[in-house]
Amino acid sequence: MNAALACIPDLPEWQSPQLMAKQSWPSFHEALTWVQQPTSLPRDTDPAPLLERARARLAADEVLADQLCLGLARRQAQHRPGRALKGDGTLRAQLRERFGFPPTDAQERAMAEIAADMEKETPMVRLLQGDVGSGKTFVAMMAMLHAVEAGTQAALMAPTEILAQQHAETLSRLMGVPCVFLSGSVKGKARRAVLTHIAEGSAKIIIGTHALFQDGVSFANLGLAVIDEQHRFGVEQRMKLSAKGTATDLLVMTATPIPRTVQLMEWGEMGVSRLDSKPAGRQPIHTTVHDMAKMDDILAGIQRALDRGQQIFWVCPLIENSETQSAAAAEERWASLTQHFGPIVGLAHGRQDHAVRHDALDRFKEGQTRLLVATTVIEVGVDIPNATIMVIEQAERFGLAQLHQLRGRVGRGSARSFCLLLHSAETTPNGQRRLSLLRDTEDGFLIADEDFRIRGGGDLAGHRQSGLPGFRLSSDIRLSLYANMMAKDSQSELERNPDLSGDRGEALQTLLYLFDRAQPERLLVSG
Structure with a gap:
């Protein structure tokens, strides 16, 4: 520990001078030294208040890094480069005819929201929530055909081969465009043929399991990635599929949104389309x-x-x-x-x-x-x-x-x-x-909300999807004390200095790096 403390360079101060003076906080270097080397504390004073101030300062640093990362992610979301996917509606009209059942009002509303998102210049990140039997698959099929009408490919990833095969059978029968299926069980000549169709672009709709984001899979022009049963996939897995295209639109579907996604929704980072009705005849x-x-x-x-x-x-x-x-x-x-x-x-x-x-x-x-x-x-x-x-x-x-x-x-x-x-x-x-x-x-959102309260929302700027946020230094009490304070400070700083330039901006960039929050873009690309 002595060797580690000796390696800490003189770092610029990232906390505001007014807050430092009001709270009587030590510098970052002093706070670490006081906590890890209590013998360094002044001998003629009570060490307890000094240690409390040191721990409070470090906790506030961690919360500030988290809030700053979220603020940067919001700004990036508003300016992320994307591409507008606009179709003429012909394939979607044909699917409506083949489907044979009129969509519910909730389905019509969700399809309109998704289409509007896909036609924007920024990439879509949208959650489609609906209980079993509410018609999520039909809504996703319409979105995929929208992408195909716009000249791109669409991929649907399911967590199990049983479900992926079920989707493949349904989509191949109804979509009216070339569909292929890829999973770990597709091998040899059949696998090579599927990979060729995906890479050349002759396959317009690709349905599969985790195999879709493996290294050997190359898409010609992936415009939309659909993740079914979203709670069954990790953040990294969803990111890997999105990364197969350029500015890929992302639609995630679930009957119960995972707590991490509920928290992202509360921060306004993800659009939500909710299917709140079921087809006629379904019983509770x-x-x-x-x-x-x-x-x-x-x-x-x-x-x-x-x-x-x-x-x-x-x-x-x-x-x-x-x-x-x-x-x-x-x-x-x-x-x-x-x-x-x-x-x-x-x-x-x-x-x-x-x-x-x-x-x-x-x-x-x-x-x-x-x-x-x-x-x-x-x-x-x-x-x-x-x-x-x-x-x-x-x-x-x-x-x-x-x-x-x-x-x-x-x-x-x-x-x-x-x-x-x-x-x-x-x-x-x-x-x-x-x-x-x-x-x-039976309300999936109420269930997810309770799951959020019980398990916590996960690490927003990291990879964990549940549990209390990954704070090492902030107890529940300190988190409640500093979350609002640090959120206001980071918001005002970003409004004044969005590029984080100048002395304090560079200090805040150092803070983000120290607390592993220097990549806010990771927040939004996975849903």
Whole structure:
């Protein structure tokens, strides 16, 4: 520590002189020295107030760096170079005819908002939020055809191969333009052909998984990137797909926006289009919370549902993010339910061979099995309208977004559907609070807002998508004390000195560098 402190150069002061005098703060170098070398404090004074002032000054530095980074990001967003994507509407009109159903008012509003964004000279960063069945895919298809009409390509990235293949089948049937599919399972000659079509531009719509942003994939002219199930991708992954084009428009879709995105929306950095209605005939999903100790009653209720001809999902607990352990739990539950209900019970988990898992899903879809025990492999991309009951075992182990997505696997037909959230006796008050929220609402934005309150919004200028902001020096109390103060200071400085020139501007640039906030553009390109 002594060696490190000896290496600190004389740095210019970035805090305002008025604030320094009012708070009686030491310089940055002094503050670090006082905190790390208490023996350097004056011997004839009480060290506690001095240490508190040193820690307060360092906390304020960190908050100022964060607020300054956000302010710069806002300014860059208003002046980012882009390109206006304008189409003649012919492909979109043809899709409306092929689709066969009139769009809802919410879909029409969202399509108009997205089209207006795409026609601007600045790149679009927009969130399309809507619960399962609200019609997000149709809105995304219209946006992709808008990009194709403008002479560019559009890519749709989904988190699982099941969902990506489902999108590929739908888009190939309805879009009326050349579509290709790319995932890790596409190999050899077929993969080379797909990559050639993407690079040459003959493929107008590209659907795939994480494979889309790999190094070997080169787009001729990517105009729009669509990210489905946004909460399943990391920030870096979304950035990598956007980077495949020049000033690429970005549309992210989700039924539950991740807390980091909710916070970006609160800062006004992301446009939001919300689908707040569902097609006619859809019924709400009745959600209930049950103690695992009542398993006999739960099984009796499942038997009655089976006797009525209903189909049921039974999702096993998430175990320490380990698919191996989750698969073992699913196999154990499958064995016990098979013993109870007989051979009508199927099994699907991520450790199975791809073909075996698909066969299990197909058998369930065709009604050959009536109760499917599964892990989170069914979270997205599984569409079985006859399934009307979702049982989630040890639901307190799942995040709110996952629970909301899993619940969305039922309620896809016109019959009334149910979701049973089973919890263990050791569930924490926080876990009970989350399950109660799921029981009381199906609104994805309310769920995301509560997730934001529980988990925090993540590190806005960094890569984490949840948790308290990545402050090392600012406690909750100091954060509340200095956030507003530093926001006002950074805003007034940027209005006066947007290029951060001059003595204080250069000092603030040093501050951004020290706290790893020197790249504000990273904030907006990933959604």
